[in-house]
Structures are given as structure tokens and as C-alpha cells.
Amino acid sequence: MLAIYFDGQPAIKEVPRPEPGPGEVLIRVHLAGICGTDLQVLRGYHGFQGVMGHEFVGEVAAPEDSPWLGRRVAGEITIGCGACDLCRRGLAGHCRQRQVLGLKDRDGAFASYLTLPAANLHAVDPEIPDIFAVFTEPLAAALRVLEVAPVSPTARVMVVGDGSLGLQISWVLALSGAVVHLAGHHPEHLALARPRGVAAFLSAELPAGDYDIVVEASGSPSGLELALTRVRPQGTVVMKSTYVDRYPLDPAVLVVPEVRLVGCRCGPFAGALRLLRDGRVDPRPLIHRTFPLARGLEALAWAQCPGVLKVLIDCRETD
Amino acid sequence: MLAIYFDGQPAIKEVPRPEPGPGEVLIRVHLAGICGTDLQVLRGYHGFQGVMGHEFVGEVAAPEDSPWLGRRVAGEITIGCGACDLCRRGLAGHCRQRQVLGLKDRDGAFASYLTLPAANLHAVDPEIPDIFAVFTEPLAAALRVLEVAPVSPTARVMVVGDGSLGLQISWVLALSGAVVHLAGHHPEHLALARPRGVAAFLSAELPAGDYDIVVEASGSPSGLELALTRVRPQGTVVMKSTYVDRYPLDPAVLVVPEVRLVGCRCGPFAGALRLLRDGRVDPRPLIHRTFPLARGLEALAWAQCPGVLKVLIDCRETD
Numbered sequence: 001m002l003a004i005y006f007d008g009q010p011a012i013k014e015v016p017r018p019e020p021g022p023g024e025v026l027i028r029v030h031l032a033g034i035c036g037t038d039l040q041v042l043r044g045y046h047g048f049q050g051v052m053g054h055e056f057v058g059e060v061a062a063p064e065d066s067p068w069l070g071r072r073v074a075g076e077i078t079i080g081c082g083a084c085d086l087c088r089r090g091l092a093g094h095c096r097q098r099q100v101l102g103l104k105d106r107d108g109a110f111a112s113y114l115t116l117p118a119a120n121l122h123a124v125d126p127e128i129p130d131i132f133a134v135f136t137e138p139l140a141a142a143l144r145v146l147e148v149a150p151v152s153p154t155a156r157v158m159v160v161g162d163g164s165l166g167l168q169i170s171w172v173l174a175l176s177g178a179v180v181h182l183a184g185h186h187p188e189h190l191a192l193a194r195p196r197g198v199a200a201f202l203s204a205e206l207p208a209g210d211y212d213i214v215v216e217a218s219g220s221p222s223g224l225e226l227a228l229t230r231v232r233p234q235g236t237v238v239m240k241s242t243y244v245d246r247y248p249l250d251p252a253v254l255v256v257p258e259v260r261l262v263g264c265r266c267g268p269f270a271g272a273l274r275l276l277r278d279g280r281v282d283p284r285p286l287i288h289r290t291f292p293l294a295r296g297l298e299a300l301a302w303a304q305c306p307g308v309l310k311v312l313i314d315c316r317e318t319d
Numbered sequence: 320m321l322a323i324y325f326d327g328q329p330a331i332k333e334v335p336r337p338e339p340g341p342g343e344v345l346i347r348v349h350l351a352g353i354c355g356t357d358l359q360v361l362r363g364y365h366g367f368q369g370v371m372g373h374e375f376v377g378e379v380a381a382p383e384d385s386p387w388l389g390r391r392v393a394g395e396i397t398i399g400c401g402a403c404d405l406c407r408r409g410l411a412g413h414c415r416q417r418q419v420l421g422l423k424d425r426d427g428a429f430a431s432y433l434t435l436p437a438a439n440l441h442a443v444d445p446e447i448p449d450i451f452a453v454f455t456e457p458l459a460a461a462l463r464v465l466e467v468a469p470v471s472p473t474a475r476v477m478v479v480g481d482g483s484l485g486l487q488i489s490w491v492l493a494l495s496g497a498v499v500h501l502a503g504h505h506p507e508h509l510a511l512a513r514p515r516g517v518a519a520f521l522s523a524e525l526p527a528g529d530y531d532i533v534v535e536a537s538g539s540p541s542g543l544e545l546a547l548t549r550v551r552p553q554g555t556v557v558m559k560s561t562y563v564d565r566y567p568l569d570p571a572v573l574v575v576p577e578v579r580l581v582g583c584r585c586g587p588f589a590g591a592l593r594l595l596r597d598g599r600v601d602p603r604p605l606i607h608r609t610f611p612l613a614r615g616l617e618a619l620a621w622a623q624c625p626g627v628l629k630v631l632i633d634c635r636e637t638d
Contacts, residue, residue: 094552
């Protein structure tokens with residue numbers, strides 16, 4: 001089968017179709033999305049080698065006796081060992097021996113087929129088109145913010161960063177009824193937030209006042225600096241993005257105003273699928289372009305262009 | 320009256336007895352304690368000038384018509400303006416125009432008398448000797464940990480730092496029934512923790528395993544480094560101490576394991592007074608020596624010696 005394979009450089013190549021192991025299924029990938037973390041893989045993130053990609057929607061193609069056979073699915077991307085202390089404590093997502101689809105020790109979704117444990121699957125309702133369902137993983141990551149920092153309808157919240165993730169976070173936060181401000185640098189991205197109840201500003205033009213919760217999704221130390229400057233005493237800064245640079249943290253900035261800084265990663269697929277099914281979140285404005293898998297290198301190149309939000313890969317055409 | 324006055328250098332000098340303003344009382348100070356923050360004042364913290372000191376127990380001496388007259392009291396140290404948005408939101412402790420006893424725009428407790436708003440006072444039960452009651456403020460600060468990071472009796476908790484605050488935190492955490500480890504550098508301090516249900520270790524000799532909650536009370540970036548290394552995924556690091564150095568924070572250290580980093584400052588006096596009254600916390604082993612106010616400079620010098628825990632100042636003798 002065709003795949004985007006990374007071993008220091010990305011390449012389109014023929015690789016063997018994977019075989020599902022015990023408890024696993026084979027999934028024929030329909031659509032896959034390129035995420036910021038995939039771009040970090042290109043720069044050596046975790047020293048990953050293998051088939052790239054972790055955002056996808058597809059249909060189960062094997063084994064024949066699986067109750068999932070023929071069903072359309074999204075899939076959680078982390079696979080714990082099931083045996084260590086963290087897995088036994090219910091923290092399989094943080095297992096030290098974990099595999100992560102297309103990111104760590106597990107071939108990913110930029111391919112005609114992938115395998116995942118059946119336990120990782122979520123059925124995609126027939127009402128949800130592929131072009132919506134491919135956003136399940138990033139939308140779930142956006143929803144995770146609400147799990148780590150519950151947002152009251154009376155809250156004032158700011159999202160820093162107007163990339164694909166920042167926009168999705170601002171959309172789901174606005175569904176809570178809270179006052180949501182988005183701070184970014186791309187007027188054309190900020191324009192995608194405003195019709196959904198988000199007040200969007202160039203960072204330099206933010207109104208005065210502090211925020212109960214600030215979500216840092218900019219991927220740069222200056223975003224964290226802005227977040228810590230604008231969060232209120234006893235407020236919460238949710239850190240959603242990683243980057244190579246270190247942030248020089250002054251402990252007094254947290255201790256004196258009793259601010260909390262909360263890391264936040266993968267989120268609840270079921271909630272994301274409900275929002276997509278019910279039309280509460282329409283991700284289509286995020287899509288820049290869709291490439292066939294055979295032109296995956298072009299897709300990766302576009303995803304790295306300034307101001308480009310989501311690039312999709314159609315993995316069916318080459319099958 | 321006599322006072323330890325700081326204006327770039329500490330000095331014992333005669334200053335005018337303060338006059339209580341509207342809603343305030345005059346307090347004759349019995350005992351005062353020297354805290355790490357007082358030592359930071361000596362190094363220029365906040366550019367404070369005035370009478371030093373914020374840990375105290377005393378008795379109300381004026382006005383004559385106060386219901387507090389003659390009562391023994393401890394006092395909360397922060398005074399909000401009462402009018403700003405933070406005060407109106409119930410965050411007076413974080414008021415931007417706040418005064419803080421002996422630390423910011425308000426003369427403090429290393430003196431024969433101080434003034435505070437009556438609203439800041441807590442009655443000290445007659446069963447609580449002065450030598451216990453003078454620990455109300457630091458013990459309340461230790462209890463604040465339990466407010467920002469609720470400790471389950473099934474939790475594994477580590478306190479980093481075996482100074483006076485770290486010891487008090489380890490004592491109150493052990494009262495929760497949780498497994499509490501203390502990591503420090505002074506065998507003689509670690510020995511003060513062990514009889515109270517705390518397993519105490521030199522930092523280099525900590526047992527393996529991670530912690531649900533780590534409290535950083537060491538006052539150094541290496542303490543935060545240890546905390547972030549040993550906290551479990553989705554665990555909490557409570558930051559209790561400030562210091563001049565910046566900590567070079569790698570955002571991935573919080574984002575990937577979804578760790579939370581929580582600043583923590585002043586705490587509940589009422590709970591501290593209950594623990595002192597009921598003999599749940601006996602602070603006396605922390606006391607290195609008590610000096611009369613007239614020898615306050617000696618007291619400050621002792622408080623800066625390596626391994627010295629709490630130095631007290633008896634403010635009555637010179638009145």
C-alpha cells in the first residue's frame with residue numbers, strides 16, 4: 001500500500017499493508033488531517049520513524065469476525081501497555097511504554113490502511129460526513145480544555161493563537177455561553193471566529209481587563225507570556241501547545257497571584273463526535289486544500305505555509 | 320516605641336506608636352516570627368521600607384470602644400482597597416493596591432505595636448500559648464496547600480524543602496492520612512518530620528516512584544526541577560516558594576503528562592488556630608531561639624544562618 005513514510009525525510013512509498021494483532025482491527029483510511037505535531041515530526045520530534053499521521057476517519061476492513069467490520073470509525077491515538085502502574089491506575093494515555101499513532105512507535109494514518117486496538121475505536125454516525133469526522137481528534141483535543149479547566153457561563157476566557165487548534169478551542173468555549181476572546185496575528189483567521197460568538201482581536205489590540213481562564217495555543221513562548229500577563233489572580237492558564245524554546249518562568253508570577261498553569265493534551269472523542277453530528281461545530285472553514293495520498297509531500301509542504309490552517313489527505317484515491 | 324525599621328538597612332529604632340484608622344485596632348505585639356520573606360526584604364523585596372515583620376500574636380490595646388479590646392489575636396496580613404474589581408470579586412487578598420503587613424506599604428510586627436483592620440483579626444483561644452499562636456500565619460500558609468490541591472487519604476505526596484515552611488506543610492499533609500514524603504538536605508530537620516508520620520529523605524536518597532502531588536517549598540529552581548521530575552502524569556505541583564532565579568520551563572513537561580502547576584500563598588487562619596488549639600500541630604521544635612526586640616538585629620542575623628529554622632522576637636520586653 002502507499003504511505004507517507006518518515007525516516008529523517010518524508011517520502012511517498014509502498015509499504016506492506018499492516019496486519020491487525022490480537023484485539024486489533026485493520027482500518028481503510030478515508031481522509032487524514034495534517035496537524036502541527038506532524039510538522040514537528042518532520043523536525044525530529046521524538047525521533048519518530050514510520051508512517052506519519054494521526055488524524056483520520058476510515059472504515060474497518062478486517063478481521064472478518066469483528067463486530068466493527070464495515071463500520072466507519074474515528075480512533076483514539078494512544079495505546080498503553082495495559083500492564084504498568086499507570087495503565088492500572090487508569091492513566092493508560094500516559095503509559096511510559098505507550099505507542100502513539102504516527103507519532104511514537106506505531107505506524108500512522110497517512111496510508112491506505114492502519115491498525116488500531118478495537119478498544120480505541122469510536123463509531124462515526126452516518127450523518128457525519130468524512131470531511132467533518134476527520135476533525136474528531138483535534139476537536140476532542142480542543143474539548144479537553146473544558147475537562148481541565150471547567151468554564152462557567154459567567155467566565156471571561158481568552159484563547160491565545162489563531163491556528164487551527166486555537167480556532168477550534170475558541171469555538172467550543174463559546175458554546176459554553178462564556179465571554180470568549182481570541183488573540184491572534186492573522187486577520188483572515190480571526191474572521192473565522194467572529195461568526196461563532198467569539199470576539200477576535202489582533203494580539204496588540206486586545207481590550208483591557210483580565211481573564212478567568214487563558215488557553216495558550218500559540219506554540220510560542222510569547223503566547224505564554226501574554227497568557228500570564230492577562231490571567232486574573234487565582235485564574236487558570238491552560239497550556240495546549242509545546243515548542244522547542246524554554247520559557248523563563250518567574251515563580252512569583254504563579255505563587256503571588258496563586259495562578260494555576262495546567263497542561264492539556266488529548267480529549268474526549270465522544271463529545272467531539274456529538275458536536276460534529278449536531279452541527280454545533282462546522283470545521284469546513286479550516287480546510288485549506290485536500291490532496292490525494294500520492295501527492296502527500298505537496299500536502300505537507302502546504303501545511304507548513306504561513307497562515308495555512310488544515311490540509312487534508314484523501315487516502316482512498318490511491319488504493 | 321521600639322521597632323526594627325528597614326530603609327535599605329535594618330535598624331532598631333524609636334518610631335511613633337501608630338494610630339489606628341477607621342475600622343482599625345491597635346495591637347500590642349507579644350511575639351513575632353521571622354520568615355523567609357523577611358529575609359528577602361533585607362535583599363530588597365518589593366523595595367519595602369518601614370517596620371518589618373508579619374508573623375505575630377498580640378492583644379488589642381485600642382480603641383477603647385472596640386469589641387476586640389483586651390483580646391488576644393492573630394491577624395491576616397493583607398489589606399485590600401475594598402473598592403477595585405478584585406476586591407469586589409472576593410479577591411481582596413490579590414487587590415492590586417493591597418497593603419501587606421511588614422511587606423508592602425504597611426508597617427509591620429517587629430515593634431511594640433501595630434495596627435490592622437478589625438476585619439483581619441482572629442481571636443486566639445486562651446488554651447493556645449503565645450509560642451504556639453505566633454505560628455498561626457505560617458501554619459495557615461501551609462494549610463493553603465490543602466485548599467489548592469485537595470489531598471486524598473490514598474494519595475502519595477512529596478514535600479520538597481525541609482525548612483520551617485516545608486516541615487509545617489509535611490506535618491499538616493500527614494494529618495490527612497496520605498503517604499507523605501519529605502525531601503531535604505538537613506538530617507536534623509528531617510528528624511523533626513519523622514515522629515509525625517512523615518517519611519523523610521535526603522533528596523538524593525528518595526525512594527523510586529512518582530507522586531500524585533508535590534509541594535515545592537525549597538526556594539530554589541532545583542526544587543522545582545525535582546518536583547516536575549517526580550510528579551505523576553495528571554498530577555499537581557504546588558509552588559509555595561519564590562526566588563530570584565528564573566526556571567527554564569519546557570512546556571512539554573506540563574502539556575504531555577497534563578501536569579498542573581499551582582501557585583499558593585496565604586491561607587486560612589481559622590483552621591491553623593484549630594490545629595494549634597487541639598495539639599494537632601506542635602510548632603515548638605521549629606524554634607531556634609527567642610530574642611528581645613532590642614536585640615532584633617541579632618535575631619535577623621541568626622535567622623539567616625544555615626539550618627536555622629524559626630527565630631522569634633519577644634516584643635513585650637522593651638515596651
